[in-house]
Amino acid sequence: MQYMMFLLQTLLNGIPISEKHLNAEDFEEAVLSEIMNQTPVFQKAVYKGDFTEGDNALDYIMNQPNVMPR
DSSP: OHHHHHHOOEEETTEEEOGGGOSTTTHHHHHHHHHHHHHHHHHHHHHHTSSOTTSOHHHHHHTSTTSOOO
C-alpha cells in the first residue's frame, strides 16, 4: 500500500497537484487554489481572442504545451 501512494497523482488541467495536498483535509483547498491560479490564463486567452464562445474548453486545454496528449 505504501508503494501505491507514490504512484497516485492528481492533475487539474494537466497541472499536477502536490502530493502533500492529496489528503482529505487539504485536497478541496488545493483544487480551488489551482482553479484560481489558472483562471487568469483563460481570461487572457478570451481577451486575446484565442478562446472564444464557440471553442471547446477541453480542446483548448489539450492543445496547451504543458498538457500531455491522450
